[in-house]
Amino acid sequence: MNDRPIQIEFQLNGELRTLEVEPRARLLDVLRYEIDCPGTKEGCGEGECGACTVLLDGLPTNSCLVPAWQARGREVVTIESVTPEDVSRMLDAGTTQCGACTPGVVMTARWAEANPELLAQFDLRQLMAGNLCRCTGYDGIIDGIELPSGQEAD
Amino acid sequence: MRVHLASSLQDALAFKATEPDAWPIAGGTDAMVHWPGAHEMHERTWLDLSHLNELRTVEFRDDFVELGALATYWDVIRDARFTALPLLPQAAATVGAVQIQTRGTWAGNIANASPAADGVPALMAYDAEVVLGSRDGGERVVALADFYHGYKQLEARPEELITAVRVPLRAHDHQDFIKVGSRAAQAITKVGLAYAHSSEGWRIVANSMAPTVCRCAAVETLVAAGTAVAGPDDLADAIAEDLTPIDDIRSTGAYRLRVFGRVLYHALQPICDSFS
Numbered sequence: 001m002n003d004r005p006i007q008i009e010f011q012l013n014g015e016l017r018t019l020e021v022e023p024r025a026r027l028l029d030v031l032r033y034e035i036d037c038p039g040t041k042e043g044c045g046e047g048e049c050g051a052c053t054v055l056l057d058g059l060p061t062n063s064c065l066v067p068a069w070q071a072r073g074r075e076v077v078t079i080e081s082v083t084p085e086d087v088s089r090m091l092d093a094g095t096t097q098c099g100a101c102t103p104g105v106v107m108t109a110r111w112a113e114a115n116p117e118l119l120a121q122f123d124l125r126q127l128m129a130g131n132l133c134r135c136t137g138y139d140g141i142i143d144g145i146e147l148p149s150g151q152e153a154d
Numbered sequence: 155m156r157v158h159l160a161s162s163l164q165d166a167l168a169f170k171a172t173e174p175d176a177w178p179i180a181g182g183t184d185a186m187v188h189w190p191g192a193h194e195m196h197e198r199t200w201l202d203l204s205h206l207n208e209l210r211t212v213e214f215r216d217d218f219v220e221l222g223a224l225a226t227y228w229d230v231i232r233d234a235r236f237t238a239l240p241l242l243p244q245a246a247a248t249v250g251a252v253q254i255q256t257r258g259t260w261a262g263n264i265a266n267a268s269p270a271a272d273g274v275p276a277l278m279a280y281d282a283e284v285v286l287g288s289r290d291g292g293e294r295v296v297a298l299a300d301f302y303h304g305y306k307q308l309e310a311r312p313e314e315l316i317t318a319v320r321v322p323l324r325a326h327d328h329q330d331f332i333k334v335g336s337r338a339a340q341a342i343t344k345v346g347l348a349y350a351h352s353s354e355g356w357r358i359v360a361n362s363m364a365p366t367v368c369r370c371a372a373v374e375t376l377v378a379a380g381t382a383v384a385g386p387d388d389l390a391d392a393i394a395e396d397l398t399p400i401d402d403i404r405s406t407g408a409y410r411l412r413v414f415g416r417v418l419y420h421a422l423q424p425i426c427d428s429f430s
Contacts (some may be wrong), residue, residue: 003155023155024196026189046187048340050253059228059256065186066257067179069157070204108252121231129339130251 008072012037013081027066028052031078039079039103043132050131053104054078060108060130079103082110087144095144097135105131109145116148156199163206163287166315173287174312177332178200180224181257182267183250190304209317214238220285221319223261228391231255238323241276241348245331248272251339259317266296267306267366275348275359276331277321285318286310295320302366324352328425332417336404344405345413345422358418362411363397370396373418380428386415393418 005020012035021030031037031054043051045064052063055077084091087106096102100133105128114129124142133141158176160166170176176199179185189195203209203224211222214235221230227246230236236243249255249263251273263273265286282298288311298319301309310316329350335341346361361367372392373414376383383389390411399410423429 006157006159023157023200024189026186045190047183047250047254050251053253056256060253061257062253064189065182067157067186067200068180068200069159070179070182070202072159073205126247126339127252130253132340 006119010071011075021068030068051104053107090144093144094140101133148152155196165290183258227255235362245276270362278359279348279350279357286314287317288314300422363399383429386419
């Protein structure tokens with residue numbers, strides 16, 4: 001227990017990964033620089049913009065605020081798991097412009113789409129409030145999210 | 155930087171007994187902000203609590219709810235039983251956005267001791283208690299309202315960890331949490347008010363208005379006594395007795411005092427006969 005690297009094991013996009021991480025490495029750093037998953041972006045580095053959103057045990061999480069050693073034994077799902085077919089509606093709706101926020105937007109949106117029961121409690125804009133976008137004005141993002149039939153985004 | 159990955163509560167308490175300066179970490183939503191450049195953070199010894207499943211609990215008992223130390227805002231937001239304590243999901247929903255709510259814990263909000271904490275006012279308005287554990291001292295229960303002695307000064311001893319938060323289950327006929335910030339999501343509170351009324355009386359709590367989140371004793375007395383209040387200005391003396399907000403990056407002390415009085419007046423005017 002000191003400055004030495006810490007060995008961790010976790011599921012990344014369904015695949016078991018074992019590696020040593022520096023004590024101060026964030027999950028974001030490990031994804032981008034240690035295991036060649038650079039799709040997850042760093043925006044603000046303070047948990048505000050959501051660009052680094054991944055799913056940690058199924059829930060949207062800012063990977064800039066997660067020490068890598070906290071990912072041990074967890075399931076991490078990143079933008080690398082997403083296929084073009086998964087986001088075809090977004091491609092049509094103008095969900096992305098500059099692209100900096102897009103990986104995080106897609107991960108939160110995938111979670112919202114997979115959990116439609118949340119829409120009984122929240123509107124989509126509330127669920128997406130942790131993903132800042134400076135380009136689209138958000139309408140393109142909301143339009144790109146596939147809701148269960150019969151539900152209209154506002 | 156040193157890290158101890160606690161494998162059980164017993165292990166965590168044993169570590170804290172031998173290394174009382176160790177910093178507990180769970181959701182990390184405050185500790186990790188600007189982490190790469192936060193060099194003083196890298197000098198610390200960290201005690202990771204995040205895998206202690208025995209603390210990831212929410213239990214409704216006969217007359218109180220116990221939130222384990224790893225219970226998150228999201229756990230409460232998604233648990234329909236909290237209609238019995240509506241300020242908790244209401245306050246939780248104002249913290250950051252989903253990505254923060256899924257990670258941030260109620261116990262961490264208490265321990266972090268920010269004057270702007272949004273979870274703490276709701277808990278304090280409900281007379282929550284903090285359960286502290288230690289290897290040699292067993293369990294100790296402290297009223298949340300007595301938990302802060304000053305800015306970031308906690309009642310907890312260095313060898314103690316917060317293991318749970320208990321919230322009495324009472325019937326409240328009036329309650330609300332009102333947060334004034336720059337925008338609806340992802341904003342830190344400039345002026346915050348939580349209040350609750352039950353058979354135990356009024357609890358009126360402010361955040362971002364003093365060095366700690368705190369109950370407003372003079373305001374509670376004024377309201378309970380039925381003193382006539384004709385407008386926000388009539389609350390100013392009591393507020394000034396209870397609260398000493400500062401100028402900082404988010405607001406000014408003068409703005410905070412003025413807005414708190416108005417928020418409080420307009421919250422209570424419809425429900426208190428003494429407010430005209």
